[in-house]
Amino acid sequence: MSLTELPVEAAGNDIASARARAIDAFLAQARGLLRRGTTHDALQAVADALIRLGQRHALFPAAHFPVDAQRPAQVYRLAEDADGGFALYLSAGLAGKAQPPHDHSTWAVIAGVEGNERNVVYRRRKTADPARDALEHQRTVDVAAGSAVVLSPTDVHTIELVDGHDGRHLHFYGRALELLDRRVVFEGTEGGSYRHFAPPKNIRHPAITPQALKAALSDGEEIALLDVRETGVFVRSHILLAASAPSWRLEIQIDRLVPRRSTRIVLADADESLAHQAAAKLVRLGWRNVSVLSGGTEGWAAAGYELFSGSNVPSKAFGEVIEHRKHTPWISVDELHQRVERGDDIVVVDSRTPEEFADFSLPFAHSLPGAELVYRIQELAPRPETLVVVNCAGRTRSIVGAQTLIDAGIPNPVVSLKDGTMAWLLADRKLARGRAAPLPEPGERTRQDARARAEDVAARAGVRRIDAATFALLEAESEERSLYRFDVRTRQEYEAGHLEGWRWAPGGQLVQATDEYVGTRRARIVLVDWDGVRALTTGAWLAQLGGHEVFVLSPAALPVLVLGPEAVRVLPLRAPAPxxxxxxxxxxxxxxxxxxxxxxxxxxxxxxxxxxxxxxxxxxxxxxxxxxxxxxxxxxxxxxxxxxxxxxxxxxxxxxxxxxxxxxxxxxxxxxxxxxxHGADNVLTGDDDHWYSPYAHADLARRDAGFRQYLDWEIGLVAQLEREGDVGIRLVEPAGSS
Incomplete structure (x- = not known):
């Protein structure tokens, strides 16, 4: 028995994915049957296949395709070819729903799921009056579960849900509904005058309630929750485990954010005003397992669930949880200033990206991005007595960076700089700008020591090392399990030569902004590692963050297969604009x-x-x-x-x-x-496009107020996360702990 033939109960809690598999199987069969043309026999065979799909009524529950008094009839998009070819919909309606005589201008097959849809089919005949045609009754077909009707492009029919029951029916067309702009509707069943009518404007997509989504996020199955509003709007209020995927940018982002086409995707916005257009785009691009959150985030909040503000919230909340549970030691900016002025044995490392470091930094700090800390720290602090201070612009990367070194068991005392450069500026001190700081290259002895430390912490976090053969198996299964492949080295190393098909994600940023790189929960993440340190360090934190299966691949050598920056593929949906x-x-x-x-x-x-x-x-x-x-x-x-x-x-x-x-x-x-x-003149949409950092304020009072608000928000994430519930964070003990 194939997976698409399994009963719904055998597919676990994920009805949406079981439905998507069944639809894919039907479409593949229909393409085969219609390969040589749309003959009557071929369409009848398609109807038989559609009947079998409709009989799996558990795949099409009423809760996924709601109708009510405000919306007594609704069409739901299930599949559409990007070129407008084959299109499959579910038509749902309350008892008594009826449509006057109309045609489709393409062939159509209708099969029942629930309820009885009476189809009265007519033949259209010209009359002496060019503005009026006659209709001749041909046949009446009641379409319920186990039956279907086949309509030619010239057939005219009426439909009515009879017997007093609501209905759900599958409609399969040779052309997408939104392209059928030459259909006609008649004034009555005898014919008469007729007019062309426009394609439906409000095709929707399967719904998922807030309660069902909450359960789905913790059911152990893969799921991608994408918020399709612009990122700045998303930042103001969103569901914790949602990734930002603005609808108008999907053609550029979706292939990397959710690489597996059959992934269960739920789209959210504030109130469903944007999500259905985004869902249509994804369906046409080939992601057919798409649902829309009923009521958007407003419905989520009305159901009593938590909404979060900010960017990269799961990772930032993770940093706060680390400090809260592990009691990561810290140093204040005042004490740091005093100790630097005194000439104490101290090394300050900035764990942000080199680009951020060049923008501004503490005057005496060294650039050492997060994934590079264990790999390179001994070159900067070879004496075990040297105090290592890790800083960033705020809190998260300071905490995570300091705890990275502590968990790895380096001999030095390690602290984070409390509140980072924000606190430094709030204390009315100056930052340096435009500094370039080459990363120190570790010697063989320090590399070996770092490798041993990274191996230990990764093993304790549950990161698995794999060889080429195991990786090939993961690739072979990538149609069933999402697979993300990341090279976590520096930009210069990546562009000097990387494996084909591997994305660049500097390790510190992959931990700091996981939701920007990995849109699917419960996915497999493979990091590539030639030095035996950075991928393991990154993998250890990703594993502790939770929600993914993490592996590290160590190729035998570094074949220079691809040079230059990461390639970005744009998925074509429409003809290119001039x-x-x-x-x-x-x-x-x-x-x-x-x-x-x-x-x-x-x-x-x-x-x-x-x-x-x-x-x-x-x-x-x-x-x-x-x-x-x-x-x-x-x-x-x-x-x-x-x-x-x-x-x-x-x-x-x-x-x-x-x-x-x-x-x-x-x-x-x-x-x-x-x-x-230059400047903000003619900015029409405020901060809708992106989170606006307090650092961007020219007015110092506004900047400082923004700093305080941001730091309070970060600290408050621990309490908010407790209200959210378990999201999979699993921290390991530091090296040497009993």
Missing amino acids: VIAPRETAAALEAGTVLVFDVERRAAYERQHVAGARFAVPDRLQEFIADVPASQLIVLTSSDGVLARVVAAELGARTGREVRALAGGTQAWVAARLPTG
């Missing part, structure tokens, strides 16, 4: 015949943008161009033009007007030495 050259755009701006919108990130826009451009997040562009005359061209730009082309294609499809993308984006504009601006 582009316009920078100089042509500049001339149009001067003539006043074009409006330019930057859609990438507010922070980048404020640093430098096309002179005369405005900034807006993509999902609000429609409101800003609603009153723009059709004679005025809309041009979108982004950093390199990639996102702008994606958004321009979507915006053009939604509005019906021509929208172009700036060729090469803002980078090409700057390279052409065309006028640029």
